[in-house]
Amino acid sequence: MxxxxxxxSQRLSYTILFLATLLAxxxxxxxxxxxxxxxxxxxxxxxLTAMPKNGMHGGGILPAILGTLSxxxxxxVITLPIGVCAAIYLNEYAKDNLLTxxxxxxxxxxxxxxxxxxxxxxxxxFVMFLKLDVSIIAGALTLSIMELPVIITTSRSALNxxxxxxxxxxxxxxxxxxxxxxxxxxxNALPGxxxxxxLSISRISGETAPVLFTAAxxxxxxxxxxxxxxxxxxxxxxxxxxTQIPNxxxxxxxxxxxxxxxxxLTMSFIAIVARIYFRKRRKW
Amino acid sequence: MVDKxxxxxxxxxxxxxxxLESLNISIVQNExxxxxxxxxxxxxxxxRTLNRMNDFDKTYSRKGKVYLVGDNIFDMNMENLRKxxxxxxxxxxxxxxSIYENVVYAPKRLGLISKKSELETIVEQALKDASLWDExxxxxxxxxxxxxxxxxxxxxxARILAINPEVILFDEPCSGxxxxxxxxxxxxxxxxxxxxxxxxxxxxxxxxxxxSDRTAFFLMGKLVEIDxxxxxxxxxxxxxxxxxxxxxFG
Numbered sequence: 369m370x371x372x373x374x375x376x377s378q379r380l381s382y383t384i385l386f387l388a389t390l391l392a393x394x395x396x397x398x399x400x401x402x403x404x405x406x407x408x409x410x411x412x413x414x415x416l417t418a419m420p421k422n423g424m425h426g427g428g429i430l431p432a433i434l435g436t437l438s439x440x441x442x443x444x445v446i447t448l449p450i451g452v453c454a455a456i457y458l459n460e461y462a463k464d465n466l467l468t469x470x471x472x473x474x475x476x477x478x479x480x481x482x483x484x485x486x487x488x489x490x491x492x493x494f495v496m497f498l499k500l501d502v503s504i505i506a507g508a509l510t511l512s513i514m515e516l517p518v519i520i521t522t523s524r525s526a527l528n529x530x531x532x533x534x535x536x537x538x539x540x541x542x543x544x545x546x547x548x549x550x551x552x553x554x555x556n557a558l559p560g561x562x563x564x565x566x567l568s569i570s571r572i573s574g575e576t577a578p579v580l581f582t583a584a585x586x587x588x589x590x591x592x593x594x595x596x597x598x599x600x601x602x603x604x605x606x607x608x609x610x611t612q613i614p615n616x617x618x619x620x621x622x623x624x625x626x627x628x629x630x631x632x633l634t635m636s637f638i639a640i641v642a643r644i645y646f647r648k649r650r651k652w
Numbered sequence: 653m654v655d656k657x658x659x660x661x662x663x664x665x666x667x668x669x670x671x672l673e674s675l676n677i678s679i680v681q682n683e684x685x686x687x688x689x690x691x692x693x694x695x696x697x698x699x700r701t702l703n704r705m706n707d708f709d710k711t712y713s714r715k716g717k718v719y720l721v722g723d724n725i726f727d728m729n730m731e732n733l734r735k736x737x738x739x740x741x742x743x744x745x746x747x748x749x750s751i752y753e754n755v756v757y758a759p760k761r762l763g764l765i766s767k768k769s770e771l772e773t774i775v776e777q778a779l780k781d782a783s784l785w786d787e788x789x790x791x792x793x794x795x796x797x798x799x800x801x802x803x804x805x806x807x808x809x810a811r812i813l814a815i816n817p818e819v820i821l822f823d824e825p826c827s828g829x830x831x832x833x834x835x836x837x838x839x840x841x842x843x844x845x846x847x848x849x850x851x852x853x854x855x856x857x858x859x860x861x862x863x864s865d866r867t868a869f870f871l872m873g874k875l876v877e878i879d880x881x882x883x884x885x886x887x888x889x890x891x892x893x894x895x896x897x898x899x900x901f902g
Contacts, residue, residue, distance in 0.1 A: 533741070533743070533745045534747060536745070537741070537745040537808075538747065539708075540703065540705060540734055541734065541738065541757070541758035541762075541811065542733075542736075542762055542815060543731070543758055
Protein backbone atom coordinates (compact mmCIF):
# COMPACT_ATOMS: atom_id res chain seq x y z
CA MET A 369 0.00 0.00 0.00
CA UNK A 370 1.40 3.33 -1.03
CA UNK A 371 1.01 6.02 1.54
CA UNK A 372 0.19 9.43 0.11
CA UNK A 373 0.82 12.58 1.99
CA UNK A 374 -2.45 14.18 3.19
CA UNK A 375 -1.87 17.13 0.89
CA UNK A 376 -1.35 14.96 -2.18
CA SER A 377 -4.29 12.68 -1.45
CA GLN A 378 -6.49 15.73 -0.96
CA ARG A 379 -5.44 17.11 -4.33
CA LEU A 380 -5.85 13.73 -6.00
CA SER A 381 -9.36 13.11 -4.71
CA TYR A 382 -10.38 16.66 -5.58
CA THR A 383 -9.21 16.12 -9.15
CA ILE A 384 -11.02 12.80 -9.51
CA LEU A 385 -14.27 14.19 -8.13
CA PHE A 386 -14.02 17.25 -10.35
CA LEU A 387 -13.36 15.15 -13.46
CA ALA A 388 -16.35 12.95 -12.68
CA THR A 389 -18.57 16.01 -12.50
CA LEU A 390 -17.13 17.31 -15.75
CA LEU A 391 -17.77 13.96 -17.41
CA ALA A 392 -21.42 14.16 -16.43
CA UNK A 393 -21.85 17.68 -17.76
CA UNK A 394 -20.03 17.37 -21.11
CA UNK A 395 -22.51 15.03 -22.87
CA UNK A 396 -25.49 17.13 -21.80
CA UNK A 397 -23.93 20.34 -23.06
CA UNK A 398 -22.85 18.56 -26.25
CA UNK A 399 -26.41 17.42 -26.92
CA UNK A 400 -27.86 20.85 -26.32
CA UNK A 401 -25.15 22.47 -28.43
CA UNK A 402 -25.63 20.11 -31.40
CA UNK A 403 -29.39 20.43 -31.36
CA UNK A 404 -29.31 24.20 -31.21
CA UNK A 405 -26.59 24.45 -33.87
CA UNK A 406 -28.45 22.23 -36.34
CA UNK A 407 -32.00 23.07 -35.45
CA UNK A 408 -32.14 26.77 -34.67
CA UNK A 409 -32.47 27.69 -38.33
CA UNK A 410 -35.72 25.73 -38.60
CA UNK A 411 -37.45 27.57 -35.79
CA UNK A 412 -39.74 30.12 -37.38
CA UNK A 413 -43.20 31.32 -36.46
CA UNK A 414 -44.60 29.17 -39.25
CA UNK A 415 -42.77 26.09 -37.96
CA LEU A 416 -44.48 26.45 -34.59
CA THR A 417 -47.94 27.38 -35.80
CA ALA A 418 -48.59 25.64 -39.14
CA MET A 419 -49.67 22.19 -40.26
CA PRO A 420 -47.06 19.97 -41.97
CA LYS A 421 -46.85 20.25 -45.75
CA ASN A 422 -45.35 18.21 -48.63
CA GLY A 423 -45.18 14.96 -46.68
CA MET A 424 -43.59 16.57 -43.60
CA HIS A 425 -40.89 18.23 -45.69
CA GLY A 426 -42.29 21.67 -45.08
CA GLY A 427 -44.79 23.62 -43.04
CA GLY A 428 -44.83 23.30 -39.26
CA ILE A 429 -45.36 20.90 -36.39
CA LEU A 430 -48.32 22.50 -34.65
CA PRO A 431 -50.42 19.29 -34.43
CA ALA A 432 -47.55 17.47 -32.72
CA ILE A 433 -47.02 20.30 -30.22
CA LEU A 434 -50.73 20.48 -29.43
CA GLY A 435 -50.97 16.69 -29.26
CA THR A 436 -48.18 16.48 -26.71
CA LEU A 437 -49.64 19.36 -24.68
CA SER A 438 -53.13 17.85 -24.59
CA UNK A 439 -51.88 14.40 -23.57
CA UNK A 440 -49.67 15.89 -20.85
CA UNK A 441 -52.53 18.05 -19.55
CA UNK A 442 -54.94 15.11 -19.39
CA UNK A 443 -52.32 12.95 -17.69
CA UNK A 444 -51.57 15.45 -14.98
CA VAL A 445 -55.28 16.14 -14.37
CA ILE A 446 -55.73 12.40 -13.79
CA THR A 447 -52.55 11.62 -11.83
CA LEU A 448 -52.10 14.57 -9.53
CA PRO A 449 -55.31 14.27 -7.47
CA ILE A 450 -55.17 10.47 -7.28
CA GLY A 451 -51.44 10.42 -6.54
CA VAL A 452 -51.63 13.07 -3.81
CA CYS A 453 -54.63 11.38 -2.16
CA ALA A 454 -52.87 8.01 -2.21
CA ALA A 455 -49.73 9.59 -0.77
CA ILE A 456 -51.72 11.22 2.03
CA TYR A 457 -53.40 7.92 2.84
CA LEU A 458 -50.15 5.97 2.84
CA ASN A 459 -48.25 8.54 4.81
CA GLU A 460 -50.76 9.84 7.32
CA TYR A 461 -53.42 7.18 7.79
CA ALA A 462 -52.24 3.70 6.79
CA LYS A 463 -51.21 1.52 9.70
CA ASP A 464 -47.65 0.32 9.43
CA ASN A 465 -48.33 -3.37 8.82
CA LEU A 466 -47.10 -5.96 6.34
CA LEU A 467 -49.70 -5.07 3.70
CA THR A 468 -48.84 -1.37 3.78
CA UNK A 469 -45.17 -2.17 3.56
CA UNK A 470 -45.74 -4.41 0.54
CA UNK A 471 -47.81 -1.69 -1.13
CA UNK A 472 -45.12 0.92 -0.49
CA UNK A 473 -42.45 -1.39 -1.88
CA UNK A 474 -44.59 -2.19 -4.92
CA UNK A 475 -45.08 1.50 -5.65
CA UNK A 476 -41.37 2.15 -5.55
CA UNK A 477 -40.72 -0.80 -7.84
CA UNK A 478 -43.50 0.15 -10.26
CA UNK A 479 -41.56 3.32 -10.98
CA UNK A 480 -38.83 1.11 -12.41
CA UNK A 481 -40.96 -0.82 -14.91
CA UNK A 482 -39.82 -0.08 -18.50
CA UNK A 483 -42.14 2.35 -20.24
CA UNK A 484 -42.78 0.09 -23.23
CA UNK A 485 -44.38 -2.41 -20.86
CA UNK A 486 -46.82 0.30 -19.80
CA UNK A 487 -47.43 0.98 -23.48
CA UNK A 488 -48.41 -2.65 -24.12
CA UNK A 489 -50.54 -2.69 -20.99
CA UNK A 490 -52.34 0.46 -22.18
CA UNK A 491 -52.89 -1.10 -25.58
CA UNK A 492 -54.47 -4.16 -23.99
CA UNK A 493 -56.60 -2.43 -21.38
CA PHE A 494 -57.56 1.01 -22.66
CA VAL A 495 -57.35 0.68 -26.45
CA MET A 496 -58.71 -2.84 -26.89
CA PHE A 497 -60.61 -3.90 -23.76
CA LEU A 498 -62.23 -0.56 -22.91
CA LYS A 499 -62.50 0.25 -26.63
CA LEU A 500 -61.14 3.78 -26.26
CA ASP A 501 -59.23 3.20 -29.50
CA VAL A 502 -55.98 4.97 -30.16
CA SER A 503 -56.80 8.34 -28.61
CA ILE A 504 -55.64 11.14 -26.35
CA ILE A 505 -57.51 9.67 -23.40
CA ALA A 506 -56.06 6.17 -23.89
CA GLY A 507 -52.56 7.64 -24.07
CA ALA A 508 -53.17 9.87 -21.06
CA LEU A 509 -54.51 6.96 -18.98
CA THR A 510 -51.48 4.86 -19.92
CA LEU A 511 -49.10 7.66 -19.00
CA SER A 512 -51.07 8.22 -15.78
CA ILE A 513 -50.55 4.65 -14.69
CA MET A 514 -46.87 4.99 -15.46
CA GLU A 515 -46.53 8.30 -13.64
CA LEU A 516 -48.66 7.52 -10.57
CA PRO A 517 -45.87 5.74 -8.66
CA VAL A 518 -43.57 8.69 -9.27
CA ILE A 519 -46.16 11.23 -8.13
CA ILE A 520 -46.97 9.15 -5.06
CA THR A 521 -43.31 8.79 -4.15
CA THR A 522 -42.46 12.48 -4.54
CA SER A 523 -45.64 13.53 -2.72
CA ARG A 524 -44.86 11.18 0.13
CA SER A 525 -41.39 12.58 0.56
CA ALA A 526 -42.87 16.10 0.48
CA LEU A 527 -45.34 15.11 3.22
CA ASN A 528 -42.52 13.51 5.19
CA UNK A 529 -40.50 16.70 5.05
CA UNK A 530 -43.11 18.48 7.19
CA UNK A 531 -41.77 18.04 10.74
CA UNK A 532 -43.69 15.55 12.85
CA UNK A 533 -43.73 18.05 15.70
CA UNK A 534 -46.12 20.31 13.73
CA UNK A 535 -48.63 17.47 13.55
CA UNK A 536 -48.16 16.79 17.26
CA UNK A 537 -48.62 20.45 18.19
CA UNK A 538 -51.81 20.67 16.17
CA UNK A 539 -53.25 17.39 17.48
CA UNK A 540 -52.42 18.35 21.07
CA UNK A 541 -54.78 21.31 20.70
CA UNK A 542 -57.70 18.99 20.03
CA UNK A 543 -57.63 19.62 16.29
CA UNK A 544 -58.66 16.51 14.35
CA UNK A 545 -56.35 14.49 12.20
CA UNK A 546 -57.92 15.52 8.91
CA UNK A 547 -57.88 19.21 9.86
CA UNK A 548 -54.23 18.85 10.83
CA UNK A 549 -53.48 17.40 7.41
CA UNK A 550 -55.62 19.97 5.63
CA UNK A 551 -54.37 23.08 7.42
CA UNK A 552 -50.84 22.20 8.57
CA UNK A 553 -49.36 19.31 6.59
CA UNK A 554 -50.67 19.95 3.07
CA UNK A 555 -49.90 23.68 2.83
CA ASN A 556 -46.35 23.01 3.93
CA ALA A 557 -45.91 19.99 1.66
CA LEU A 558 -47.36 21.77 -1.39
CA PRO A 559 -44.07 23.13 -2.77
CA GLY A 560 -42.55 19.65 -2.80
CA UNK A 561 -45.66 18.13 -4.34
CA UNK A 562 -45.75 20.78 -7.07
CA UNK A 563 -42.08 20.38 -7.87
CA UNK A 564 -42.58 16.65 -8.24
CA UNK A 565 -45.59 17.21 -10.47
CA UNK A 566 -43.79 19.63 -12.76
CA LEU A 567 -40.83 17.30 -13.12
CA SER A 568 -43.28 14.53 -13.97
CA ILE A 569 -44.78 16.69 -16.67
CA SER A 570 -41.39 17.23 -18.21
CA ARG A 571 -40.72 13.50 -18.07
CA ILE A 572 -43.98 12.43 -19.66
CA SER A 573 -43.81 14.98 -22.44
CA GLY A 574 -40.73 13.18 -23.70
CA GLU A 575 -42.07 9.64 -23.39
CA THR A 576 -42.48 7.77 -26.66
CA ALA A 577 -43.15 4.11 -25.92
CA PRO A 578 -46.34 4.44 -23.83
CA VAL A 579 -48.07 6.65 -26.41
CA LEU A 580 -46.76 4.70 -29.40
CA PHE A 581 -49.58 2.12 -29.30
CA THR A 582 -52.17 4.15 -27.44
CA ALA A 583 -52.37 7.70 -28.75
CA ALA A 584 -49.91 8.55 -31.47
CA UNK A 585 -50.58 8.66 -35.18
CA UNK A 586 -48.14 8.99 -38.04
CA UNK A 587 -49.99 11.92 -39.46
CA UNK A 588 -53.30 13.55 -38.64
CA UNK A 589 -54.50 16.13 -41.14
CA UNK A 590 -56.37 18.19 -38.55
CA UNK A 591 -55.88 19.48 -35.03
CA UNK A 592 -57.32 17.37 -32.16
CA UNK A 593 -61.06 18.00 -31.61
CA UNK A 594 -61.73 15.89 -28.53
CA UNK A 595 -59.97 13.58 -26.12
CA UNK A 596 -61.09 10.63 -28.26
CA UNK A 597 -59.03 11.76 -31.24
CA UNK A 598 -55.78 10.28 -32.41
CA UNK A 599 -53.00 12.82 -32.27
CA UNK A 600 -49.50 13.45 -33.42
CA UNK A 601 -47.02 13.78 -30.57
CA UNK A 602 -43.57 15.34 -30.62
CA UNK A 603 -41.37 12.39 -29.61
CA UNK A 604 -43.09 9.99 -32.03
CA UNK A 605 -43.10 12.60 -34.78
CA UNK A 606 -39.39 13.03 -34.25
CA UNK A 607 -38.87 9.29 -34.59
CA UNK A 608 -40.93 9.18 -37.80
CA UNK A 609 -39.25 12.06 -39.55
CA UNK A 610 -35.77 10.92 -38.65
CA THR A 611 -36.16 7.26 -39.63
CA GLN A 612 -39.17 6.71 -41.87
CA ILE A 613 -39.12 9.61 -44.33
CA PRO A 614 -36.29 9.77 -46.86
CA ASN A 615 -34.47 13.00 -47.65
CA UNK A 616 -35.78 14.84 -44.63
CA UNK A 617 -34.02 18.20 -44.24
CA UNK A 618 -31.65 17.98 -41.28
CA UNK A 619 -32.74 21.29 -39.81
CA UNK A 620 -36.38 20.17 -39.55
CA UNK A 621 -35.36 17.06 -37.60
CA UNK A 622 -33.18 19.03 -35.24
CA UNK A 623 -35.70 21.84 -35.07
CA UNK A 624 -38.34 19.38 -33.86
CA UNK A 625 -35.90 18.02 -31.31
CA UNK A 626 -35.16 21.56 -30.19
CA UNK A 627 -38.86 22.29 -29.65
CA UNK A 628 -39.23 19.12 -27.57
CA UNK A 629 -36.11 19.92 -25.59
CA UNK A 630 -37.29 23.47 -24.96
CA UNK A 631 -40.65 22.23 -23.70
CA UNK A 632 -38.97 19.85 -21.26
CA LEU A 633 -36.38 22.38 -20.12
CA THR A 634 -39.05 25.05 -19.63
CA MET A 635 -40.98 22.70 -17.36
CA SER A 636 -37.85 21.94 -15.32
CA PHE A 637 -37.07 25.63 -15.14
CA ILE A 638 -40.59 26.38 -13.85
CA ALA A 639 -40.09 23.64 -11.25
CA ILE A 640 -36.85 25.23 -10.08
CA VAL A 641 -38.37 28.71 -9.88
CA ALA A 642 -41.40 27.39 -8.00
CA ARG A 643 -39.16 25.60 -5.55
CA ILE A 644 -37.09 28.70 -4.88
CA TYR A 645 -40.24 30.80 -4.47
CA PHE A 646 -41.85 28.41 -2.00
CA ARG A 647 -38.64 27.84 -0.08
CA LYS A 648 -38.33 31.57 0.49
CA ARG A 649 -41.90 31.74 1.70
CA ARG A 650 -41.46 28.82 4.05
CA LYS A 651 -41.47 29.99 7.61
CA TRP A 652 -39.39 27.38 9.35
CA MET B 653 -59.99 20.46 47.67
CA VAL B 654 -61.55 19.03 44.54
CA ASP B 655 -59.87 16.27 42.58
CA LYS B 656 -59.55 17.37 38.98
CA UNK B 657 -57.83 14.22 37.81
CA UNK B 658 -57.91 10.88 39.55
CA UNK B 659 -55.59 8.11 38.37
CA UNK B 660 -56.45 4.57 39.36
CA UNK B 661 -54.03 1.71 38.98
CA UNK B 662 -52.49 3.03 35.76
CA UNK B 663 -49.79 0.91 34.13
CA UNK B 664 -48.15 1.80 30.80
CA UNK B 665 -46.01 -0.33 28.53
CA UNK B 666 -43.83 0.13 25.48
CA UNK B 667 -43.58 -3.21 23.66
CA UNK B 668 -44.50 -5.01 26.88
CA UNK B 669 -41.72 -3.22 28.74
CA UNK B 670 -43.24 -1.56 31.76
CA UNK B 671 -42.74 2.21 31.85
CA LEU B 672 -45.23 3.03 34.58
CA GLU B 673 -46.45 0.61 37.21
CA SER B 674 -49.82 0.64 38.99
CA LEU B 675 -49.88 4.36 39.60
CA ASN B 676 -52.46 5.91 41.91
CA ILE B 677 -52.43 9.66 42.13
CA SER B 678 -54.85 12.57 42.38
CA ILE B 679 -54.41 16.02 40.97
CA VAL B 680 -56.23 18.77 42.79
CA GLN B 681 -58.07 21.59 41.04
CA ASN B 682 -56.04 24.81 40.67
CA GLU B 683 -52.80 23.37 41.97
CA UNK B 684 -49.43 23.04 40.33
CA UNK B 685 -48.27 19.48 40.70
CA UNK B 686 -44.61 18.91 39.85
CA UNK B 687 -43.34 15.55 38.82
CA UNK B 688 -39.63 15.02 39.28
CA UNK B 689 -37.44 12.01 38.77
CA UNK B 690 -34.45 10.77 36.75
CA UNK B 691 -34.62 9.64 33.12
CA UNK B 692 -36.81 6.57 32.47
CA UNK B 693 -38.83 7.17 35.59
CA UNK B 694 -42.05 7.33 33.57
CA UNK B 695 -42.89 10.97 34.17
CA UNK B 696 -43.25 11.96 30.52
CA UNK B 697 -45.15 8.74 29.80
CA UNK B 698 -47.56 9.69 32.54
CA UNK B 699 -48.02 13.19 31.14
CA ARG B 700 -48.52 11.98 27.58
CA THR B 701 -51.08 9.47 28.83
CA LEU B 702 -53.14 12.23 30.43
CA ASN B 703 -54.07 13.77 27.08
CA ARG B 704 -53.53 10.57 25.12
CA MET B 705 -50.73 11.88 22.93
CA ASN B 706 -49.16 8.44 23.30
CA ASP B 707 -52.08 6.78 21.54
CA PHE B 708 -50.29 7.36 18.22
CA ASP B 709 -47.37 5.23 19.37
CA LYS B 710 -47.96 1.68 18.16
CA THR B 711 -45.73 0.10 20.78
CA TYR B 712 -47.63 1.77 23.61
CA SER B 713 -50.31 0.05 25.66
CA ARG B 714 -51.87 0.70 29.05
CA LYS B 715 -54.11 -0.62 31.81
CA GLY B 716 -56.06 1.21 34.46
CA LYS B 717 -58.29 4.25 34.60
CA VAL B 718 -57.87 8.01 34.59
CA TYR B 719 -60.83 10.19 35.54
CA LEU B 720 -61.17 13.81 34.51
CA VAL B 721 -63.87 15.17 36.82
CA GLY B 722 -65.65 11.83 36.84
CA ASP B 723 -65.25 10.84 33.16
CA ASN B 724 -62.82 8.11 32.19
CA ILE B 725 -60.54 9.78 29.64
CA PHE B 726 -59.99 6.52 27.77
CA ASP B 727 -63.69 6.43 26.90
CA MET B 728 -63.71 10.02 25.72
CA ASN B 729 -63.34 11.29 22.19
CA MET B 730 -59.65 12.19 21.79
CA GLU B 731 -60.32 15.64 20.35
CA ASN B 732 -62.67 16.53 23.20
CA LEU B 733 -60.15 15.32 25.76
CA ARG B 734 -57.32 17.37 24.25
CA LYS B 735 -59.51 20.43 24.16
CA UNK B 736 -59.91 20.07 27.93
CA UNK B 737 -56.35 18.95 28.66
CA UNK B 738 -53.76 21.05 26.83
CA UNK B 739 -50.10 20.21 26.55
CA UNK B 740 -46.93 22.25 26.29
CA UNK B 741 -43.94 20.42 24.84
CA UNK B 742 -40.30 20.55 25.85
CA UNK B 743 -39.21 22.38 22.73
CA UNK B 744 -41.30 25.34 21.65
CA UNK B 745 -43.22 24.29 18.53
CA UNK B 746 -44.81 27.33 16.94
CA UNK B 747 -46.80 26.43 13.84
CA UNK B 748 -45.34 27.88 10.62
CA UNK B 749 -47.65 30.89 10.44
CA SER B 750 -47.93 34.32 12.02
CA ILE B 751 -48.20 34.96 15.76
CA TYR B 752 -51.84 35.93 15.36
CA GLU B 753 -52.68 32.85 13.30
CA ASN B 754 -50.96 30.60 15.84
CA VAL B 755 -53.31 31.78 18.57
CA VAL B 756 -56.51 31.63 16.52
CA TYR B 757 -55.62 28.34 14.80
CA ALA B 758 -57.20 25.97 17.30
CA PRO B 759 -60.28 28.07 18.20
CA LYS B 760 -61.04 28.38 14.47
CA ARG B 761 -60.58 24.68 13.75
CA LEU B 762 -62.57 23.63 16.81
CA GLY B 763 -65.40 25.94 15.83
CA LEU B 764 -65.25 27.89 19.07
CA ILE B 765 -65.82 31.13 17.26
CA SER B 766 -69.14 32.41 16.10
CA LYS B 767 -68.20 35.96 15.13
CA LYS B 768 -65.03 37.25 13.48
CA SER B 769 -64.84 40.08 15.99
CA GLU B 770 -64.28 37.60 18.80
CA LEU B 771 -60.92 36.59 17.33
CA GLU B 772 -59.09 39.74 18.32
CA THR B 773 -60.38 39.58 21.87
CA ILE B 774 -59.26 35.97 22.14
CA VAL B 775 -55.79 36.76 20.79
CA GLU B 776 -55.29 39.71 23.12
CA GLN B 777 -56.56 37.87 26.19
CA ALA B 778 -54.54 34.71 25.50
CA LEU B 779 -51.33 36.64 24.85
CA LYS B 780 -51.86 38.76 27.97
CA ASP B 781 -52.45 35.68 30.10
CA ALA B 782 -49.25 34.17 28.73
CA SER B 783 -47.45 37.48 29.52
CA LEU B 784 -46.42 37.93 25.92
CA TRP B 785 -48.81 40.67 24.77
CA ASP B 786 -46.55 43.66 25.43
CA GLU B 787 -43.66 42.12 23.53
CA UNK B 788 -45.57 41.20 20.37
CA UNK B 789 -48.64 43.43 20.17
CA UNK B 790 -47.08 45.55 17.40
CA UNK B 791 -46.07 42.63 15.21
CA UNK B 792 -48.85 40.09 15.43
CA UNK B 793 -48.55 39.48 11.69
CA UNK B 794 -44.89 38.53 11.72
CA UNK B 795 -43.83 34.90 11.59
CA UNK B 796 -43.94 32.98 14.85
CA UNK B 797 -40.72 31.27 13.81
CA UNK B 798 -38.82 34.53 14.08
CA UNK B 799 -39.38 35.39 17.76
CA UNK B 800 -37.03 34.15 20.48
CA UNK B 801 -37.26 30.69 22.03
CA UNK B 802 -38.71 31.99 25.28
CA UNK B 803 -41.29 34.05 23.42
CA UNK B 804 -42.16 31.04 21.28
CA UNK B 805 -42.75 28.94 24.36
CA UNK B 806 -45.06 31.60 25.81
CA UNK B 807 -46.82 31.80 22.43
CA UNK B 808 -47.41 28.05 22.73
CA UNK B 809 -48.93 28.69 26.15
CA ALA B 810 -51.16 31.39 24.65
CA ARG B 811 -52.21 28.95 21.94
CA ILE B 812 -53.39 26.53 24.62
CA LEU B 813 -55.14 29.27 26.62
CA ALA B 814 -57.07 30.31 23.51
CA ILE B 815 -59.09 27.08 23.65
CA ASN B 816 -59.66 27.55 27.36
CA PRO B 817 -58.76 24.09 28.70
CA GLU B 818 -59.21 22.89 32.27
CA VAL B 819 -55.82 21.26 32.75
CA ILE B 820 -52.47 22.22 31.23
CA LEU B 821 -49.63 19.74 31.05
CA PHE B 822 -46.10 21.13 30.95
CA ASP B 823 -43.48 18.70 29.67
CA GLU B 824 -40.10 20.12 30.76
CA PRO B 825 -41.14 23.48 29.29
CA CYS B 826 -37.92 25.28 30.13
CA SER B 827 -35.31 22.72 29.14
CA GLY B 828 -34.24 24.76 26.12
CA UNK B 829 -34.59 28.21 27.65
CA UNK B 830 -32.20 30.65 29.29
CA UNK B 831 -32.72 31.63 32.97
CA UNK B 832 -34.57 34.86 32.19
CA UNK B 833 -37.01 33.19 29.79
CA UNK B 834 -37.41 30.40 32.32
CA UNK B 835 -38.34 32.92 35.01
CA UNK B 836 -40.97 34.42 32.70
CA UNK B 837 -42.51 31.05 31.90
CA UNK B 838 -42.55 30.19 35.62
CA UNK B 839 -44.19 33.51 36.40
CA UNK B 840 -46.96 32.85 33.93
CA UNK B 841 -47.43 29.36 35.36
CA UNK B 842 -48.09 30.79 38.79
CA UNK B 843 -50.51 33.30 37.26
CA UNK B 844 -52.30 30.53 35.36
CA UNK B 845 -52.83 28.45 38.47
CA UNK B 846 -55.77 30.66 39.41
CA UNK B 847 -57.76 29.54 36.41
CA UNK B 848 -56.25 26.21 35.46
CA UNK B 849 -54.90 23.02 36.96
CA UNK B 850 -51.27 22.46 36.07
CA UNK B 851 -49.10 19.36 35.92
CA UNK B 852 -45.42 20.10 35.45
CA UNK B 853 -42.84 17.51 34.53
CA UNK B 854 -39.37 18.87 35.11
CA UNK B 855 -35.77 17.74 35.30
CA UNK B 856 -34.99 20.85 37.24
CA UNK B 857 -35.57 20.05 40.91
CA UNK B 858 -35.20 23.71 41.88
CA UNK B 859 -37.94 24.66 39.44
CA UNK B 860 -40.28 22.19 41.11
CA UNK B 861 -39.53 23.72 44.50
CA UNK B 862 -40.05 27.26 43.15
CA UNK B 863 -43.42 26.93 41.46
CA SER B 864 -45.34 23.88 42.65
CA ASP B 865 -47.81 23.30 45.45
CA ARG B 866 -47.18 19.59 45.57
CA THR B 867 -44.37 17.49 44.21
CA ALA B 868 -44.32 13.84 43.22
CA PHE B 869 -41.12 11.85 42.89
CA PHE B 870 -41.10 9.06 40.28
CA LEU B 871 -38.41 6.40 40.06
CA MET B 872 -38.23 3.46 37.64
CA GLY B 873 -41.90 3.76 36.71
CA LYS B 874 -43.13 3.96 40.29
CA LEU B 875 -44.44 6.79 42.40
CA VAL B 876 -42.07 6.90 45.35
CA GLU B 877 -43.47 9.85 47.24
CA ILE B 878 -45.93 12.72 46.86
CA ASP B 879 -46.32 15.54 49.31
CA UNK B 880 -46.64 19.28 49.77
CA UNK B 881 -43.62 20.80 48.02
CA UNK B 882 -42.18 22.54 51.08
CA UNK B 883 -42.54 19.38 53.14
CA UNK B 884 -41.08 17.07 50.48
CA UNK B 885 -38.06 19.23 50.00
CA UNK B 886 -37.39 19.82 53.68
CA UNK B 887 -38.10 16.41 55.16
CA UNK B 888 -38.69 13.69 52.59
CA UNK B 889 -39.99 10.44 54.01
CA UNK B 890 -38.14 8.16 51.62
CA UNK B 891 -34.38 7.76 51.41
CA UNK B 892 -34.51 7.66 47.59
CA UNK B 893 -36.30 10.99 47.41
CA UNK B 894 -33.76 12.57 49.68
CA UNK B 895 -30.89 11.22 47.58
CA UNK B 896 -32.42 12.58 44.41
CA UNK B 897 -33.28 16.07 45.59
CA UNK B 898 -29.93 16.52 47.27
CA UNK B 899 -28.24 15.50 44.02
CA UNK B 900 -26.68 12.27 45.19
CA PHE B 901 -27.92 10.41 42.11
CA GLY B 902 -29.93 10.92 38.96
